[in-house]
Amino acid sequence: xxxxxxxxxxxxxxxxxxxxxxxxxxxxxxxxxxxxxxxxx
Numbered sequence: 871x872x873x874x875x876x877x878x879x880x881x882x883x884x885x886x887x888x889x890x891x892x893x894x895x896x897x898x899x900x901x902x903x904x905x906x907x908x909x910x911x
Contacts (some may be wrong), residue, residue, distance in 0.1 A: 876903055 874884035888899075 873899065874904060876907060 871881060871884060873879075873888050874881055877887075
């Protein structure tokens with residue numbers, strides 16, 4: 871849910887798009903999300 875909130879998406883989007891990407895790689899995914907959001911600022 872944190873990933874969806876950070877990206878401004880719903881939980882439905884989280885389950886459809888992100889869940890399969892995060893399986894076993896949550897730390898790496900969070901680092902990439904943080905970096906992408908910093909680039910947008």
